Amino acid sequence: MNAEPLASILREAAVVFLSRPGLAGTNADPDEFAEQNRKVISHALATVPALRSRVSASLCTSRRPADEQALATVVLSPQDDMAVAGLRLAEILTREQAARQSQRKRFAEKAKDYQARLETARGRERNAVAELAQISSALAEVEKRSEELDTQVAALQRRLADPRSLASALLGILHRESSREETSEDRDPRNTVADKVAPLRGEQAAAAAGITPEALYTALQNLIAPRLPSRPRAVAQVRERHLRVRPLGGAREIGGSCMLVEAGGTRILIDAGLRPGENAGPPRRIGIALEGHLDAVVVTHAHTDHSGFVPALAEKLPGLRVIATPETCALMPRMWADSARLMSRREELHRQWGSEGEALYGSDAVQIATERCEDLPVGISRTIGDLSVELFPAGHILGAAGVVLGAGDQRVVITGDISGFRQETVDGYSIPESAREPDLLMLESTCCFEEHTSRETRVSDLLRAVEDVHAGGGRILIPAFALGRAQELALLMSKHLPHVPVLVDGMAADISAAFERITRDRANPLRILDGRVRRAQRPADLSVFTQGVVITTSGMLTGGPAIAWAQEILPDPRSALFLSGYQDEESAGARLLQLSETQAPTVTINDRGLKKDLPLRARVQMMRLSAHADKRGLLEIVDEVRAREVMLVHGLAHRQREFAKILDVRGHVCADTSDWH
Known part of the structure; x- marks a missing residue:
């Protein structure tokens, strides 16, 4: 039944009312008229049989539900008393229907309110789950960082107990003059040893020790690298001390950089990086380095493709020294820790898929490598066995350095990654006098065939x-x-x-x-x-x-x-x-x-x-912002260094061949990217 039981009857009665001459032409809406004149129309239906007859005739042609049909039969009865009873019944039904509608409305409003509360609760639950996930992620990140920091702190504590490490750090402090703002001259290694060790901190430290600054400097150097007893310089011995360089990685490719340098009984690596890619690997020919003892690895900078394999070597070789600039020594442990974490994750994925893929090293190796780090500021020469090592600023990134290696009267310069322009974090390279006119220049060639815009x-x-x-x-x-x-x-x-x-x-x-x-x-x-x-x-x-x-x-x-x-x-x-x-x-x-x-x-x-x-x-x-020297920049380096031979490394082979042609035209001698001595 409709919400209003009499709705159709009252409407038809209103149509009859509106058809009377007195209301004709008003264009009133029958439904509105019925609503506004309900009592008048109901009284007329109860007292006027003719009205009931006309309404009944109008409704008989329409199809209505059985309950409405039964009510209409009673209300529109020819007998007045039956019509009155029907109207009363309809009014009762209308009130009950209105009450039910009001109740349904209240229930609907309550349901809507409960639904809103439920959605709010669900939203809070989703937010809580998201916050919990965020907190869990943050806690995992904090835990990871905490483990890494614990590893690094433990390693640094052991370094502090090592006199050689302390002497190296002290030499680095004395090497910096902090009383005035740094200039390009300050960063030039040619102006560092004589001009910076003696002034201010050096003089104060020497005075406190009761010796001259030069004596303090010499004592620290001897503590870091004790001088070996001199040996007879026989002809055979001189030949043995000749420099030999063997590229073990990053020769005709970018990444996995590693150079083996030998002189006399000394063998050191310049860099030991990982090859890039999802499954990073060691330098391609690292096995050659492991065929004999290694005295040290000198790291040019902390990028993983130059330093990432060092922890594996440190773990395998108990006496290996790790030498780099103070900035690089500070940055490498964080890079190593991340590499160890990524390799551990890849190893776990390999196990899940039933494939092979063992991590190259873990957190223990990172701690060992961190303990072995020795600061070597730029511009200071350090003796490692039969070799002398000096670092110079290479630009590229914070702490990056080129290397000057000497044995007897021979010298090799290895640029590492190098750039000549000033960046927001670092200046360009600075070639020291010790790096000029060497026997060999090993030049990185990442961008050797590119001409960058300014x-x-x-x-x-x-x-x-x-x-x-x-x-x-x-x-x-x-x-x-x-x-x-x-x-x-x-x-x-x-x-x-x-x-x-x-x-x-x-x-x-x-x-x-x-x-x-x-x-x-x-x-x-x-x-x-x-x-x-x-x-x-x-x-x-x-x-x-x-x-x-x-x-x-x-x-x-x-x-x-x-x-x-x-x-x-x-x-x-x-x-x-x-x-x-x-x-x-x-x-x-x-x-x-x-x-x-x-x-x-x-x-x-x-x-x-x-x-x-x-x-x-x-x-x-x-949107490339390369931190490498381009073709013009590399040519400027070659012209400034003026080496007897130039070997191109850390680049793509086909580009190296084209760049070598340019060097040849400019009068430079290019050595093959292979073993050199």
Whole structure:
């Protein structure tokens, strides 16, 4: 039955009323008229049989439910008393129906209220679960960092108990003059030993010890590297002391850098890096180094492709010394710890899939390698057996150094990764007098066949692109190498685009904090995480941070937080992903760039072994800010060093061949990238 039992009867009666001459032409709505004149119409139905007859005749043609039909029969009866009884019954039914409707409305409102409360409770539950996941993730990250810090602290405590390590650190402190702001002359190693050891700190320390600054310097050097008793210099002995260099990795490829240098009974490595890729491996010919004893490994800088295999060597070789600049010694343990964690994760995945893939080293090896680190400031020569070693600034990243090796009257210069332009975090290279006119220059050739536009132009292009995307309401993801590139990008954004919010995620944030610690006592300390640039908080920021720049690892999109951010950003046509550095041909970053250039609709992302297809709508572009010297820069280095022979390493073979032709035309002698003596 309808909510109003008499609705159809009253409406038909209203039609009859409106058809009377007195109301004709009013164009009144029958339903409204019935509602407004209910009592009059009901009284007329009870007292006027003719009205009931006309309404009954109108309703007989319509099909109605049986209960409404029965009520109409009674109300529209020819007998007045039956009609009155029917109307009373209809009124009772109407009141009951109204009461039921009111009750249903109250129940509906309560149900709606309960539903709202339920949704609120479910929302709170979802938020609680998300917060719990975030807290769990943060706790896991804190636990991971705590374990890494415990390892590093334990190793540093052991280093503090080592007189040679203490002497090395003290020599590094005396080597820096902090009373005035650093200049380019201060950073030139030619102006360091004589000009910096003696003044201020050196004089004060020497006075406290009751000796001259020169005597203090000599004593520290002897403590670090005790002089061996002199031996007769027979002809055979002189020949034995001749330098021999053997590239063991990173010769005709980029990554896995490793050079074996031998003289007399001394064997040292310059770098011991990992080859890039998802399954990072050791230097290709590292077995040659392990055929005999090794005295030391000198690390040019802390990038994993130059330092990542050192813990495996330190664990295997008890007497191995690890020598690098103070900055590199401070940065390597964090890089090693991350490599150990990634290798452990890959090993676990291999076990799950029943395949082979053993980690090269674990946290114990990281601790051992950290304990073995010896600071060697630039510009100071250190003797290792029959070899002398001196480091010089190479630019590239914080702490990066080239190496000058000497044995008898022979010298070899190994640049490591090198650059001549000033960056936000480091100046360019500075070639010392000791590195000029050597017998051999081993020159990195990463960008030997590229001619980069000026750094100012490249920076300007990047900043303009970031500004465009930000103004359009999008996010910009910049996968970057955790060490060097991420800090450079963060400082550029903070300096030139202070209105654009910036997040630094993953290990890039940890290394940024390390940069601040390492430089805090300098005249111009680096301030990276300064409020405008802050550490990302995942997973919350994945959805909350909707406009700005995200700088995170890994630089080649092979893993790390960049994968989680890419899943959020790549489907968004307002956003962009800018690749900022070298992309290995097999890397995910190189594949993404190729897909974007061919306008592919989707991209497959590998997230911890699970592959996901994503819409590819975001702008993808290479915005390279190389920290390597290009062709012109490398030619300037070769011209400045003026070596008898030049060997190209750490580059692609076909590019090296073309660059060697240019060197030949310019009058330089190129040695084959192979064993040299």
